[in-house]
Structure formats: C-alpha cells, structure tokens
Amino acid sequence: MKSESPPSIVILAGGQGTRFWPLSRKDKPKQFHSLFDKSESLIQGTFRRVRSLAGSDQNCIVVTNNAQSPLVKEHLPSAKVIHEPVGKNTAPSIGLAALYIEKKDPRGVMVVLPADQVVANDAELIRCLSKAVTLAKSSDSLVTIGVTPTSAHTGYGYIKRGLSIGNQCFAISRFYEKPNVERAAQYLESGDYYWNSGMFVWRVDVLLQAIREYLPALWNGLQEIKPHIGSAKEPQILQEIFPQLESISIDIGVLEHARNCIVVEADSLGWSDVGSWDSWAEKQPADKNSNVLLGDVLAFDTQNCVVRSPHRLTAIIGVEDLIVVDSGDALLICPRDRLQDIKRIVDELQKSDREDLI
Amino acid sequence: MKSESPPSIVILAGGQGTRFWPLSRKDKPKQFHSLFDKSESLIQGTFRRVRSLAGSDQNCIVVTNNAQSPLVKEHLPSAKVIHEPVGKNTAPSIGLAALYIEKKDPRGVMVVLPADQVVANDAELIRCLSKAVTLAKSSDSLVTIGVTPTSAHTGYGYIKRGLSIGNQCFAISRFYEKPNVERAAQYLESGDYYWNSGMFVWRVDVLLQAIREYLPALWNGLQEIKPHIGSAKEPQILQEIFPQLESISIDIGVLEHARNCIVVEADSLGWSDVGSWDSWAEKQPADKNSNVLLGDVLAFDTQNCVVRSPHRLTAIIGVEDLIVVDSGDALLICPRDRLQDIKRIVDELQKSDREDLI
Numbered sequence: 001m002k003s004e005s006p007p008s009i010v011i012l013a014g015g016q017g018t019r020f021w022p023l024s025r026k027d028k029p030k031q032f033h034s035l036f037d038k039s040e041s042l043i044q045g046t047f048r049r050v051r052s053l054a055g056s057d058q059n060c061i062v063v064t065n066n067a068q069s070p071l072v073k074e075h076l077p078s079a080k081v082i083h084e085p086v087g088k089n090t091a092p093s094i095g096l097a098a099l100y101i102e103k104k105d106p107r108g109v110m111v112v113l114p115a116d117q118v119v120a121n122d123a124e125l126i127r128c129l130s131k132a133v134t135l136a137k138s139s140d141s142l143v144t145i146g147v148t149p150t151s152a153h154t155g156y157g158y159i160k161r162g163l164s165i166g167n168q169c170f171a172i173s174r175f176y177e178k179p180n181v182e183r184a185a186q187y188l189e190s191g192d193y194y195w196n197s198g199m200f201v202w203r204v205d206v207l208l209q210a211i212r213e214y215l216p217a218l219w220n221g222l223q224e225i226k227p228h229i230g231s232a233k234e235p236q237i238l239q240e241i242f243p244q245l246e247s248i249s250i251d252i253g254v255l256e257h258a259r260n261c262i263v264v265e266a267d268s269l270g271w272s273d274v275g276s277w278d279s280w281a282e283k284q285p286a287d288k289n290s291n292v293l294l295g296d297v298l299a300f301d302t303q304n305c306v307v308r309s310p311h312r313l314t315a316i317i318g319v320e321d322l323i324v325v326d327s328g329d330a331l332l333i334c335p336r337d338r339l340q341d342i343k344r345i346v347d348e349l350q351k352s353d354r355e356d357l358i
Numbered sequence: 359m360k361s362e363s364p365p366s367i368v369i370l371a372g373g374q375g376t377r378f379w380p381l382s383r384k385d386k387p388k389q390f391h392s393l394f395d396k397s398e399s400l401i402q403g404t405f406r407r408v409r410s411l412a413g414s415d416q417n418c419i420v421v422t423n424n425a426q427s428p429l430v431k432e433h434l435p436s437a438k439v440i441h442e443p444v445g446k447n448t449a450p451s452i453g454l455a456a457l458y459i460e461k462k463d464p465r466g467v468m469v470v471l472p473a474d475q476v477v478a479n480d481a482e483l484i485r486c487l488s489k490a491v492t493l494a495k496s497s498d499s500l501v502t503i504g505v506t507p508t509s510a511h512t513g514y515g516y517i518k519r520g521l522s523i524g525n526q527c528f529a530i531s532r533f534y535e536k537p538n539v540e541r542a543a544q545y546l547e548s549g550d551y552y553w554n555s556g557m558f559v560w561r562v563d564v565l566l567q568a569i570r571e572y573l574p575a576l577w578n579g580l581q582e583i584k585p586h587i588g589s590a591k592e593p594q595i596l597q598e599i600f601p602q603l604e605s606i607s608i609d610i611g612v613l614e615h616a617r618n619c620i621v622v623e624a625d626s627l628g629w630s631d632v633g634s635w636d637s638w639a640e641k642q643p644a645d646k647n648s649n650v651l652l653g654d655v656l657a658f659d660t661q662n663c664v665v666r667s668p669h670r671l672t673a674i675i676g677v678e679d680l681i682v683v684d685s686g687d688a689l690l691i692c693p694r695d696r697l698q699d700i701k702r703i704v705d706e707l708q709k710s711d712r713e714d715l716i
Contacts, residue, residue: 021673298703300699300703301696312687312689313380313687313689313712313715315379315380315692317699319691319692329670330673331670331672331684331689332674333672333677333680334674334677335675338659341658341676345656345658349656
C-alpha cells in the first residue's frame with residue numbers, strides 16, 4: 001500500500017529572520033547559522049533530527065526561495081529543494097510542497113517543520129512525530145504538535161485542547177494568537193493549552209481538501225501549477241502563478257477554520273522556536289548574575305545581560321537587561337524588552353539602501 | 359639679559375590614558391589620538407597653540423618615556439625630547455626638564471603643559487600664558503593658570519584665590535583636590551575658585567628652590583643628575599637615579615606648600631582636561647536627544663548616550679546614559695556614571711596577560 005510508505009519531510013526555509021539582526025542577513029538568514037551547536041546550523045539540526053523518519057533523504061523536501069537556494073544546497077546537499085519565485089507565507093509553501101508529494105503518492109503523509117527551531121530531546125521528537133504520522137495515516141485529521149508550556153511565554157501562539165482521543169492526543173478546541181502576559185499566565189495555569197510549534201503532520205489529500213475548502217483561491221492557483229510539476233515548464237509556470245497567491249499562514253488560513261484538527265502533546269521536547277535573541281539566550285548557559293556571555297567578554301557588575309562577541313573583546317560595566325550582539329560588521333545594543341524594535345533598524349537600513357547590512 | 363629670552367615650553371606626555379580605553383593603549387596613549395580635530399592629535403594641538411611663545415621649536419621640550427618616545431618624534435618631529443627611564447609623576451618630570459633649561463639659562467622661564475588637554479580659544483590661551491610669563495620673570499612666583507569654572511565639575515582640582523594683585527591675577531589661598539558634588543556646587547557659586555588646569559609658569563631657579571624646600575629627596579636626586587645633563591653618561595645616570603625618585607605630583611609635592619603661588623585667571627579658554635569619555639563628549643556636538651553619535655550609528659528612542667563607532671555600524675535602541683566606544687579590536691559599554699571603573703577592565707586585562715588589549 002502506497003500510504004504505508006514513509007512520510008515526506010517538508011522543511012520550510014524561506015524566512016528572513018530579521019529579529020536576529022545583525023547576525024541574520026538576507027544572504028545568510030538565521031536558519032543557516034550555528035546558533036547553538038557549532039557543528040551544525042539550525043536547518044542542519046532540523047534535518048538531522050528527522051531524517052530517519054523519511055526513509056530516504058530524497059523524501060526530505062526543503063521549500064525555499066531562489067536567494068536562499070544555494071545555501072540550502074550547501075547545508076543540506078542530499079535534500080530535495082523546491083524554489084518559490086518569491087517568499088510567501090506558509091499556506092502557499094505547504095500547498096506547493098503537497099503537490100510534489102501528491103504526484104508520488106496521492107495519500108502520502110507530510111511532516112511540516114520550520115527550519116529554525118530547536119529541540120533538545122531528539123528521541124521524544126521522533127516519538128511524537130511518529131505518533132502523529134500514524135494518526136494522519138489512519139484518520140482524515142490535520143495533526144499539530146503541541147508543546148506543553150513551561151512558562152507564560154507571550155511570543156508563541158497557543159492551542160486549546162478539546163476532547164481526549166487517548167494516548168496524549170486531543171481534538172483541538174481553538175487556536176490562539178500570541179497572548180498578552182495575563183492571558184499567557186492563565187493558559188499556563190489552566191493546563192489545557194499548548195504552544196503551537198508550527199510542526200504539522202497530515203496526508204496531502206486531507207490538506208489539499210482543507211485548502212480547497214478554506215482557501216479556494218490558493219487551491220485554484222495550485223491546480224494551475226499541478227500539471228506542470230516536474231516538467232520543463234515548471235519554473236515558468238511557478239514564476240507566473242506563485243507571486244499572485246495570497247500570502248497567508250496555514251494556521252490562520254486553514255487550521256483555525258478546520259474541524260478535523262488534532263493536537264499531539266509533546267511534554268519534554270526542550271523546544272524553542274528561537275524567535276528572538278531573548279529566546280535564544282534562554283537556551284544558553286548563564287553565569288551567576290544571569291548573564292549569557294559568549295565569545296570574548298569581560299563583565300563587571302552586570303546582570304541579566306546577553307553579550308555575543310565572537311570577533312573582539314567586549315567589556316561591559318554596570319549594565320542590566322541589555323542585549324549586545326556583534327556580527328563583525330555591525331553591532332546591536334538593545335534592552336531585552338525592546339527586541340521587537342530590531343525590525344525598525346532593518347527597515348531603516350532598507351530605506352537608506354544599505355543592502356550590505358540587511 | 360638672559361631672562362628676557364623666550365620661555366621654554368615643557369609638554370608632559372608620559373600618561374597612559376587608561377580612562378580612554380579602549381582607544382587609548384600603552385603603545386598609543388590618548389595624547390597621540392585625534393580626539394577632536396581629525397587633522398591633529400591632542401599633543402599636536404597642544405604644541406601648535408603655544409609654539410609661537412617659545413621663539414624656536416628647540417625651546418619646546420617634551421618629557422616622555424622610552425615607550426612613547428617614537429610616537430612623540432612622529433607627532434612633534436621638531437621638538438626636543440627628554441626620556442624618562444620610567445614614568446614617574448609630574449614633580450620628577452618637571453624637575454628633570456628644569457635641569458635642561460637651567461643649563462642654558464639659570465633664570466629661564468618654563469611653561470608647563472599637559473599634552474592631552476584641549477583649548478577652544480587659542481588667542482586667550484596665549485594672552486594668559488604671556489601674562490604668566492611676564493609675572494614669572496619679574497617675581498619669584500609659581501604661577502598657575504586657573505580656569506573660571508563653567509560647571510560644578512567633580513573631575514577637577516580647584517584653586518581658591520586670595521588677594522588680588524591686579525589684572526586678573528591673584529595670590530592663591532589654597533589648592534583643593536577633586537571635590538564631591540556639594541562642594542563643587544559651593545565652589546562654583548562662590549566665584550572665588552578656579553579649576554586647576556595643570557598649566558604652570560615659573561623661572562627654573564624659583565621652581566628648583568621650591569623643590570629643594572618641599573621635596574628635598576627629589577632635589578638631591580636632581581643634583582646628582584645635573585652634572586651629566588647633555589653628556590654621554592646622561593642616559594646611564596638617568597637610568598640609575600630616576601627610578602628611585604619619589605612619584606609625586608607637583609601640586610601635592612610643592613604647590614600646596616609653597617607661599618609664593620599666584621593664579622592667572624582664564625575665563626574664556628573653552629578648556630577641558632579631556633579626563634574621561636564623558637568630558638570628551640561634553641565638547642562634541644549633540645543631537646536633539648542629547649546623544650553624541652560619531653561614525654556609523656543608528657539610534658532609536660535613545661537619550662544622553664555617547665556612541666563612537668568609526669569602524670562599523672552600531673544600532674542602538676531604547677537606551678539612556680550609556681557610553682559605547684568601539685576601537686576596532688575592543689568594545690566598551692559603560693553607563694556615564696561608571697566611567698571611573700574603566701580602570702578595572704585595564705587591570706583585569708593586565709592580570710590575564712592580554713598585552714595586546716592594554
């Protein structure tokens with residue numbers, strides 16, 4: 001039976017990672033940096049953790065854009081690469097990947113993973129994804145991996161679980177966008193909520209049916225592309241159709257509407273979406289003053305600071321709650337609670353045509 | 359008459375300038391940097407302002423140590439250089455320079471200047487020094503240039519004036535070390551106090567007599583050196599005697615005890631001793647948020663900060679009262695009110711044998 005074949009892994013690697021400026025740049029976004037383990041980039045770590053699920057590396061698909069394609073080939077030479085002509089949001093990326101898988105196996109299972117998250121417990125990840133694959137094969141469900149919250153994090157979307165379907169799997173009652181501090185605390189306390197990890201598992205037929213129902217314009221676009229997948233005309237058709245597709249996330253476009261959503265509980269992944277310098281720092285060893293100091297750093301009377309200085313000495317005195325990141329050609333100095341404003345820097349650099357620094 | 363010959367200029371250039379780390383280094387201290395005007399270093403500015411007083415550049419003497427001697431020759435090729443075998447404080451340096459001048463003219467006038475101060479009003483400086491030279495020639499006085507305070511600065515020593523001797527000159531009632539904030543405010547309000555500029559004018563015979571009286575051990579040492587000045591044995595004698603001399607400032611060792619001190623009031627010099635990054639910043643143009651931003655700097659919601667970033671982009675968001683100095687190979691981040699602790703960094707680097715960064 002074709003549906004007994006191993007799942008396809010789809011790694012989404014089109015993001016720019018502006019929140020990791022000045023390290024993350026257009027020509028080398030965050031997922032291609034070794035933010036934790038010097039031996040591998042984030043995308044290599046994502047691939048390494050799950051490749052055993054796929055059976056063959058040719059079942060590992062990376063969806064990226066033309067600009068990042070050479071980096072994907074360098075970091076994951078054995079993976080299959082799909083090129084988007086322009087970066088859209090996750091719904092078009094996932095829909096496009098589904099067409100490739102559908103061509104080989106119309107009931108094939110796809111495991112969708114962001115390129116740039118980290119997981120400490122690899123075995124637990126495989127256990128959760130395997131369970132999700134089994135569920136996706138045997139039911140017409142859209143399965144999400146829900147991470148048991150360990151803090152009232154305001155940087156993640158949340159999933160409220162509904163009825164138990166046994167074995168740490170639940171129907172999904174509702175998806176929630178990033179909450180404020182009070183709500184995040186309520187979610188944590190209630191015990192009924194998970195962090196939305198952005199890891200999804202489903203059969204392509206189930207996914208495409210859901211896209212047809214909730215995002216019909218996207219479905220129509222995908223139907224125009226579908227006959228040309230794998231043909232010589234594919235790049236030209238993609239170039240024509242893809243830029244016109246709606247830029248919308250799979251969460252908002254499909255999952256928040258669909259009634260066949262399931263969450264698989266993951267309670268000891270050691271997971272982070274590495275969404276900011278702050279969340280990166282949370283995964284780093286801190287000194288007795290709660291500082292994360294990497295590289296050549298001398299700190300006096302300094303608390304709860306993050307200093308990343310791999311290229312030169314940084315000496316810091318009498319400072320609290322500050323993030324300092326030296327990328328060699330640029331330096332960021334920003335309080336921990338102002339990290340959302342890094343985008344203003346990148347926007348300003350864009351406005352002033354400083355392409356080399358974006 | 360020999361005493362009608364022009365005065366000798368003595369520039370003291372032995373300091374390390376640790377308060378200007380990471381820019382100021384052992385192998386290129388502060389006075390050899392262009393901290394204000396790109397066209398000249400601090401020592402070149404000091405020399406340029408007063409060379410007309412000396413008549414000939416050979417009447418300009420720079421007292422320095424062996425380490426800094428090549429830099430002095432590079433920055434002031436026409437000045438005469440005296441080498442101290444080791445850096446001592448100002449009393450031995452000034453005493454040694456006095457021997458050289460005494461040899462040419464036992465009643466010669468010497469104008470002593472720190473290498474690393476700045477003056478905005480060059481003409482006013484010449485006017486004050488000329489007045490002091492006239493006074494020193496005609497009286498047995500130790501003359502200090504006293505700068506009319508423009509703020510309750512706690513980084514300067516103060517001079518309390520006594521009886522007027524006319525023409526903006528006064529007997530000195532007392533010298534004061536750096537005051538606390540309250541005292542500095544009192545000094546400013548009273549109108550009877552001047553900042554001690556470290557600029558002194560006197561005849562060598564008057565100075566050497568005062569050293570004999572108040573620092574007899576130093577005087578004895580100088581007497582041992584004196585017969586060998588200008589001879590082939592001079593370096594060897596200096597090497598033997600100089601390191602044993604007491605390390606004491608001329609202010610504490612002589613001026614605070616002497617009864618023949620006079621202050622010449624300088625009330626519009628635009629003077630600064632450039633004693634810290636903060637006092638350097640006070641002389642720089644600030645933006646509407648009171649920031650001094652030099653080099654490639656992008657600042658959002660940032661106030662009263664100093665950022666010196668000549669080598670790369672520094673982006674700073676949501677920060678107040680911080681000093682950031684990037685020297686290329688090292689970066690300093692320090693609140694404006696913690697600058698006295700820069701010495702701790704230099705000490706720590708010394709302890710850990712990081713000579714390249716000191």
